[in-house]
Amino acid sequence: MNQFQYSRPADASVAIKTLSKDQNAYFLAGGTNLIDMMKMGLVSPQKLVDINNLPLKTVSEIPGGLRIGALVSNTNLAEHPLIKQKYPLLSLAINAGASPQLRNMATLGGNMMQRTRCPYFFDLTMPCNKRVPGSGCSALGGYNRMHAIFGASDKCIAVNPSDMNVAMVALDATVHISGAKGSRTMKFADFHRLPGDHPELDNNLKKGELITAVDLPEPRFSKNVHYVKIRDRASYAFALVSAAVALEIENDTIKEARLAMGGVAHKPWRLTAVEMFLKGKPANEAVFKQAAQLVSNGAKAYEYNKFKLKMAPNAVLQGLKVASGLASA
Ligand SMILES: Cc1cc2nc3c(=O)[nH]c(=O)nc-3n(C[C@H](O)[C@H](O)[C@H](O)COP(=O)(O)OP(=O)(O)OC[C@H]3O[C@@H](n4cnc5c(N)ncnc54)[C@H](O)[C@@H]3O)c2cc1C
Structure with a gap:
């Protein structure tokens, strides 16, 4: 070293x-x-x-929501009573990731910043535009089973590996950032980037900026939620496809829906068109099946990840059924 x-x-x-x-x-x-x-x-x-001495380890109620310090560990966040009670989707997503030992160490800020698990990014002998800009993308013509079906570019088809990020995007979280020139906030959905011509950049944080906290808005989705994670093993594996589903249901009608996916893009992928389709419709299986058919609109698969075109809608369908109580987890 x-x-x-x-x-x-x-x-x-x-x-x-x-x-x-x-x-x-x-x-x-x-x-x-x-x-x-x-x-x-x-x-x-x-x-x-080492930022572990900074006072960023608290979860506190703020007017209209909750503020989570960037150094709150994944375990403390997932198990926090306010999160379990008011934002259970976040708890489910975090606990679907990594292992208990890793979650004890991992922090909110570090989880947001974790790098892709594309095998070519980790293989120093292979070209990778994310690791060495301009060197090429080995995954494009390589073993691209884990890779993106949405928003990729001819420079990079890697995906963001986080489970937590998917729930944060679905919950409309906001990121607090401090830098040498002052502080700013950003929607969580705008924090991570699509690869475009600069896949070396995973997110919109500038050099030297520190994530200090993430705010969750007023809790609306404390009941009908589910996080589906499909992976090669039952634990300790990154998502092939994941789906975060949050519904607000009143008298069997969907008042609001929030849907986001992981394992399918360079950033957590919000399904806005599907959310709009669901709004105002009855919460039943026929509607959920129609909604699922919209999930893969605009998707593009590569040689080894074509299965994701079916897996993605199936994950969302399962998420909708469990969140609404039509199926058990
Ligand atoms: C075997 C294994 C399996 C895993 N499985 C999963 C999984 O299934 N799902 C999943 O979501 N994750 C998984 N992970 C990833 C794990 O969640 C991340 O490694 C962890 O969240 C990173 O957090 P950390 O605090 O340890 O970050 P660090 O390793 O300390 O930092 C990571 C990056 O974040 C930057 N950083 C950290 N904090 C801040 C801040 N406040 N502001 C700005 N930059 C910051 C650091 O500079 C660094 O670049 C797995 C990891 C391993 C090793």
Whole structure:
């Protein structure tokens, strides 16, 4: 491993200043992604700024919602009474990811920032535009079973691997960011990027900016929710396809629907057209089947991931049935 400097400031402005000044400095949170990447030679930071002493570990009620500090661990978030009671979709999605040990270490900010699991990104002997811009995309003509069916480009077809991010997008969360030039907020849905011509950029965070918190809006979906994760093994595996479903049902009619998918795009993929289709319709199987037929509109598969064109609508259909109580999990 390359040598690096390590610091653990207690003040966010010191952490931000260090990162803004040094191109090759990284924030360190739980370390479950960054340290792996250092060991594999994917990144070689000269400076690690450990942010674990920053006061970003609380979940607190705010007017109209909830604020989650960026250092809240995935376990503490998924098991928090307010999350379980008011935002159970988030709890389900987080607990579908990784393993208990990893979730104990992993943080909200680190989960948002985790890199893709495309095997060519991890293989230093293969071209990858995300790892070495301009080198090419090995997945395009390679073994692309895990890859995107929505929003990909001819530069990159990798997917965002997070489960938590899918629920955050469905729940209309907002991200708080601090940088050397001040603070700003961004919709969670706008945080991650599509690859376009710059797949090396996973998200819209600027160099040196720190995620400080994520806000959840007023809880509307505390009852009819489900998170479907389809993967190669029952645990400790990334999603081939996942679906976060939240419904507000009144007198058997869908007042509001929120749907997002994971494992299908470079960012968590919100299904706005399907949500609009569902709004105002009866919550029954016939309607859910019609809605599921819309899921793969605009999708494009590659040689080895054509199965996702069917798996994606089936995951949404299952999610709708369980969320509405028509089927059990
Ligand atoms: C074997 C294995 C299986 C896994 N399975 C799953 C799974 O099924 N589903 C899933 O969702 N995830 C899975 N994960 C990924 C895991 O969730 C992430 O590794 C974890 O969430 C990263 O959080 P961290 O705090 O450890 O981040 P770190 O490793 O500390 O940091 C990751 C990146 O985020 C940056 N960063 C961290 N905090 C901030 C901040 N506040 N502001 C700005 N930048 C920041 C760091 O600089 C770094 O670039 C798996 C991981 C492993 C190793």
